[in-house]
Amino acid sequence: MIRGGETLLIATRNKGKTKEFREAFAALGVQVKDLNEVPGVPDIEETGDTFAANALIKAKAASEATGLPALADDSGLCVDALGGAPGVYSARYAGEGAGDAANNAKLLRELAALGEPPADLPSPEGLPGARLLSRARFVCSLVLYEPRTGEQIVAEGAAEGFIADTASGSGGFGYDPLFYLPEFGRSMADISVAEKNRISHRGKALRLLLEKLEGV
Numbered sequence: 001m002i003r004g005g006e007t008l009l010i011a012t013r014n015k016g017k018t019k020e021f022r023e024a025f026a027a028l029g030v031q032v033k034d035l036n037e038v039p040g041v042p043d044i045e046e047t048g049d050t051f052a053a054n055a056l057i058k059a060k061a062a063s064e065a066t067g068l069p070a071l072a073d074d075s076g077l078c079v080d081a082l083g084g085a086p087g088v089y090s091a092r093y094a095g096e097g098a099g100d101a102a103n104n105a106k107l108l109r110e111l112a113a114l115g116e117p118p119a120d121l122p123s124p125e126g127l128p129g130a131r132l133l134s135r136a137r138f139v140c141s142l143v144l145y146e147p148r149t150g151e152q153i154v155a156e157g158a159a160e161g162f163i164a165d166t167a168s169g170s171g172g173f174g175y176d177p178l179f180y181l182p183e184f185g186r187s188m189a190d191i192s193v194a195e196k197n198r199i200s201h202r203g204k205a206l207r208l209l210l211e212k213l214e215g216v
């Protein structure tokens with residue numbers, strides 16, 4: 001379904017995701033294009049209540065609109081102190097069409113409203129003056145959809161970390177500046193794309209997907 005020298009459609013309009021997929025697929029000789037580069041796919045409503053359901057909706061819609069195999073990513077942030085929120089609502093946490101800055105600000109507001117963070121959280125080495133507010137994880141569901149056969153390959157990955165009260169780093173996208181990685185002593189926005197792919201929910205899901213693809 002994916003061969004070296006071919007182009008793969010990534011069913012996303014998120015340029016941060018595309019950058020990470022482009023880097024990961026470059027090693028395999030696979031070029032990627034996203035929905036900003038392939039016209040003709042209408043906006044896709046994410047009506048599912050799981051990451052996997054939304055990834056399938058996006059992969060199928062993009063694939064059927066273009067006739068190309070499409071890989072979709074639905075992902076988000078699950079924060080323990082917020083009972084797993086924002087979860088599948090991560091992209092629209094601060095409202096429909098909200099940007100990363102508004103979503104990050106809402107996350108900090110919601111956590112501040114809970115009062116003192118749990119006493120058992122570590123202190124964030126490498127982030128002077130900052131405090132950790134909750135354990136959290138990024139989750140990613142990937143679906144690769146083949147339009148000729150309707151074949152679907154699904155894979156999931158997660159990355160564990162903490163939400164810090166202070167944003168840091170200028171890489172990545174979304175909630176990365178608030179997502180602290182104890183093993184790096186830095187935020188997810190403060191590591192390279194290659195490092196992020198090695199440890200991220202997306203990188204893990206992608207490696208699993210490629211393993212499953214080899215088995216097909």
Ligand SMILES: O=c1nc[nH]c2c1ncn2[C@H]1C[C@H](O)[C@@H](COP(=O)(O)OP(=O)(O)OP(=O)(O)O)O1
Pocket residue numbers: 011012013014017046073074075076077090091092103138172173174175176188200202
């Ligand atoms: O590695 C990540 N680093 C930081 N934040 C992240 C990450 N991965 C997902 N996220 C956040 C961003 C957005 O708030 C939501 C994804 O929402 P999600 O609907 O899957 O993506 P999206 O709307 O940005 O683009 P699209 O649907 O076109 O793929 O989770």
Ligand SMILES: [Mg+2]
Pocket residue numbers: 046091
């Ligand atoms: Mg989306």
